[in-house]
Amino acid sequence: MSGNGGAATAEGGAAVTVNGAPLLEIKGVSKFFGSVIALKDVSAFVRAGEVTCLLGDNGAGKSTLIKVLAGVHRPSEGEYLFDGSPMDFSSPRDALDHGIATVYQDLAMIPLMAVWRNFFLGAEPTKGAGRFDIDFAKKTTVEELAKMGIDIRDPDQPVGTLSGGERQSVAIARAVYFGAKVLILDEPTAALGVKQAGVVLKYILQARNRGIGVIFITHNPHHAYPVGDHFVILRRGQVYGDYAKDELPLEQLVRMMAGGADLDTLHHELEQASRDPDSVS
């Protein structure tokens, strides 16, 4: 794996023999939008049964990277391997059919619809002459949520009445039920308070413990660190660091996310601006 870490790479040895081959891997991936270089020569891997945290500042390329993984964008350059085979997904549906599920921040749920309707949205189970098997849907929703440790009082409850953390959890449980091998979560804790974020972090671990390769995108090192096994930090479209947890103390991750030198520059600029507002361009 490129980047500054490296102990978890194949060349590095030990970690790979312990954790097995990557489930998903990209090598030298770039993505250009006209003259914009959103990603440049990015290599990264995701293992089954691990949480890979993808971190980086605004505009670092996180969303572009997961869109490449999820079949939304084709890479302009580079290789995409899934389960050891080269992949060229034609659409998000194609990636999903291979077991790569993405939970976007807006969740693609319908707030006024019951939890069970949302759980089976777009994949309605049928019986008899193609009728929606409501009993099965309700029962399965309750069972599957219980398996993730989510106790839903009433499957008829509209999704909109659940808390933000519970909604994220339902989306995670749904992806697990429909056979996700890789679960991509785009900033699932961003809009949540501490307690709700904790709930979602717990389900991230549940999904990992069921053998799924979880990709967890976040700005928050304090959310990433407790659940992450492996950390990929992007900066300006490139891999700035790639670390296994035991190579990366929390303080170092916090410092990297805070932007170190960039933050010093910003501080300096703001001080100057507060003295002389005309200097702001």
Ligand SMILES: Nc1ncnc2c1ncn2[C@@H]1O[C@H](COP(=O)(O)OP(=O)(O)OP(=O)(O)O)[C@@H](O)[C@H]1O
């Ligand atoms: N469809 C597009 N067309 C042109 N430029 C794009 C497109 N998508 C992304 N970019 C650019 O690529 C760069 C990376 O964007 P991206 O959305 O991947 O960042 P991000 O890390 O997800 O940021 P954020 O934390 O703000 O969500 C940005 O400069 C962005 O403007």
Ligand SMILES: [Mg+2]
């Ligand atoms: Mg983004």
